Amino acid sequence: MMTPLLQIMGLSVEIERVPLLSDISLEMNAGEVVALVGPNGSGKTTLLRAIVGEQKLSAGSTQLNGEPVANWNPRNLAKRMAVLPQKSVLNFPFTGREVVALGRTPHETGQAIDQKIIDEVLDYLDADYLADRLYPNLSGGEQQRIQLARVLAQIWTGNDRESDDKASEPKLLLLDEPSSYFDLAHQQMLVELVQALSKRNIAVLIVVHDLNLALACADRIAVMSCGRLVTCGKAEEIVTPELIREVFSVDAAIMRDPETGRQMLSLRGLS
């Protein structure tokens, strides 16, 4: 059997005896998109922090490519895994392009390749016009796009010189609410982007609040509540009005788009 790209086994996190995450197990394969949903305080961000090794685990392990994340050399890890935190504060007057260029920090591919990658991701995120503007002057959504471009630049193409012969290694992108400031068009852009990334062998674990966005972009949905993983699976198999009521305390109807057959959620009221 193939080693999963990301393997979380029996992960628990406690801070001062308060359990934040209990016994979470989750696997992600190369190129897969998993949406992590759950109410506020259900532990989504803590789980991301635990995966990347920023949060000490009290039990369990996380492995990337079969190797515990803690054992990775930070630089090699950065070439394989990029993280977009929920909010980044950057007060220094870098231009958009310079911020995106910081995503190339772990690589030694040289100016020419870096610039090409930066141009590509800026174009991809409809952010060319932000390249020469000062980051602190941008709107929330524009800043978010630049930050997204930065983490994309970090894992955009395959390999630095030493491993050129190998086809692009599978990579992992962790996004914590990347769309909180996005308008409709850019939300749709995000959906298409996330799906396109799987063709580049980039798996995406995305934390979102908007369930419709999760349904639109993810192969699987992982539902968290009170520090536990309630369920994880294909949307059509797991997303039911009962689950929504139980986890989010909201009455919802689940419908299908008449053309694409994709599920949609319509909220009817608090339960």
Added chain:
Amino acid sequence: MRLVSGRQLLIYLLWLSPFVLISGVLIGPTSISLFNELNTQDLMILREIRLPRVILTALIGAVLAMSGAVLQGLFRNPLADPSLIGVSAGASVGASATILFGMNWFPLWTMLGLSSIAFGAFVGSTLAVLLVYRISTGPQGTSVPTMLLVGIAIAALAGAANNLMALVADNEMLRRMSLWHMGNLDLANWNRVMIGSLMLLVFLALLRGQAANLNAFLLGESEARHLGIDVDSIKKRLIFLTALGVGISTALVGTITFVGLIVPHLVRLLSGPDHRSLIPASGIFGALFLVLADLLSRLVFAPAELPVGVVTAFLGVPFFILILYQQRGRIL
């Protein structure tokens, strides 16, 4: 918006350097002209007074400004300056205590041509930085916001200690203390230049290759970590190198404020926050700024001298305020 690229700014500054340095050497209460024949007295002034003074001033200006740039990056706060990690506060307490208690640290130090005040200042600054660092470092690493607050607290404590010592000091001691606090470059001699150069070499060696890391730091510590940077060891290294640089500088010439705050800030306004150009440009800018300030300090009330700290404040602060005023509501 940016006025010049980092590279252009560096080139301009390098062009400017010889003029500033040569003026610093030639102009003073006794002006020396290169076009006349130099007499022995002129040569003596050049060799024993002006040259070491200008070199030491430039070294220290460079180190203070680069330390400021590093700390502003590390604290992700464009208004941080070297005093924030407790260096200046510790140094001033060390110096005051040495003056007050007439401590003679150890003869070797005086043999090197340095006063025991310098040694006291160095000990004080080292202790203060260690204290700030220890308090703000927990099992999760060093907390930069805590460090900022602890630095302010230690500075306040040092201020109180200084006031207390000033209260019990006699007139002569009081005068020496306050002169030391204002920074005095007339202590320059070749021994100090040698120590300053060694310090600059170590400083630059430790700083090598850190510009890209500092750029990533500006995004935030966890963002930097996600970019594959060993945040904790780099933080330690940067704190160590600034403490070393500012500690020794302060020990050599007393406290000189504002250079570390204003110079990197101006450079950032001129050519952006990229540390790959910010640090070298701040270094040269800081050197030239301090040499000019020192030149003014010698000229304004010649033959009496103003403490250079007074000049840097009078020169730098209004300019700084002017810029802040113009930039109101815009991003600095």
